[in-house]
Amino acid sequence: MIFPQDQDPRKIFPRPGQWIFLTALVMFFAACAGRPAIKTDAYGTDIYARLKASKLPWEKLGKSVEGREIYGLTLGDGDSTVIIFGGFHGSEREGADLVLHFAEMLYPQRHSLKSRVVIVPAVNPDGLVRGERLNANRVDVNRNFPTENWGGKVRSRNNFPGTSPASEPETRMVIELLKRFPPQRIVSVHTALAVNNYDGPGAGLAGRMAEKNGYPAEGDIGYPTPGSFGTYAGKERGIPTITLELGRRSFQEMRDPNLDALMLAVTFP
Numbered sequence: 001m002i003f004p005q006d007q008d009p010r011k012i013f014p015r016p017g018q019w020i021f022l023t024a025l026v027m028f029f030a031a032c033a034g035r036p037a038i039k040t041d042a043y044g045t046d047i048y049a050r051l052k053a054s055k056l057p058w059e060k061l062g063k064s065v066e067g068r069e070i071y072g073l074t075l076g077d078g079d080s081t082v083i084i085f086g087g088f089h090g091s092e093r094e095g096a097d098l099v100l101h102f103a104e105m106l107y108p109q110r111h112s113l114k115s116r117v118v119i120v121p122a123v124n125p126d127g128l129v130r131g132e133r134l135n136a137n138r139v140d141v142n143r144n145f146p147t148e149n150w151g152g153k154v155r156s157r158n159n160f161p162g163t164s165p166a167s168e169p170e171t172r173m174v175i176e177l178l179k180r181f182p183p184q185r186i187v188s189v190h191t192a193l194a195v196n197n198y199d200g201p202g203a204g205l206a207g208r209m210a211e212k213n214g215y216p217a218e219g220d221i222g223y224p225t226p227g228s229f230g231t232y233a234g235k236e237r238g239i240p241t242i243t244l245e246l247g248r249r250s251f252q253e254m255r256d257p258n259l260d261a262l263m264l265a266v267t268f269p
């Protein structure tokens with residue numbers, strides 16, 4: 001048996017370089033343990049900052065609960081309108097990021113568009129800035145729409161539908177936008193179920209988007225979503241509505257196939 005005092009102390013105690021590594025490791029785990037249940041992150045903050053700093057001619061469509069601007073970009077003209085939403089859920093930052101990238105990609109092509117395209121990267125900017133799913137009133141904007149099944153049984157408080165249908169300014173902004181530009185197609189980008197989920201007559205479009213992004217096209221997401229935007233626009237108003245759920249791969253890997261899928265929604269059929 002070897003007692004510690006028999007050993008070279010340099011082998012027992014870490015050397016200076018190792019101390020730095022161990023201290024960093026302990027600080028990392030301490031930071032993880034102290035993290036609030038609903039995470040905040042710099043990525044989410046950066047997307048809204050990037051959106052605000054963007055040089056594209058954004059229009060202010062409305063304000064969030066905390067007074068943040070909700071920006072929209074209208075490009076092209078024509079008989080049909082396509083609306084692309086991101087950031088209903090602020091924690092699903094890749095969705096907002098994708099829609100902002102799509103706006104930047106489409107803007108230089110605006111003169112060749114054959115339809116009107118309205119792009120809203122951050123429906124819920126308060127959630128996006130915090131990296132949180134819910135809005136600042138702790139409401140799931142995607143359960144707050146005035147549908148026949150609003151307020152039905154929800155899975156958790158992460159799906160709180162609000163105190164009444166359309167109680168939230170973010171929800172009302174979306175409803176007003178649909179009245180102003182009645183769309184032929186809608187895509188709302190979320191994460192991370194890796195599916196082209198369609199509501200209403202959207203199976204054809206979802207199937208074509210599937211060819212681009214490789215996610216399946218499905219009409220049922222597998223659990224009830226009372227008061228969802230898909231129910232409001234797709235099921236109850238008959239507008240082909242795709243909830244594009246990105247997957248769990250890195251944004252870099254998912255970006256281009258899904259920009260192609262969004263482009264297909266613009267040029268469809």
Ligand SMILES: [Zn+2]
Nearest residue numbers: 089092190191
């Ligand atoms: Zn979502």
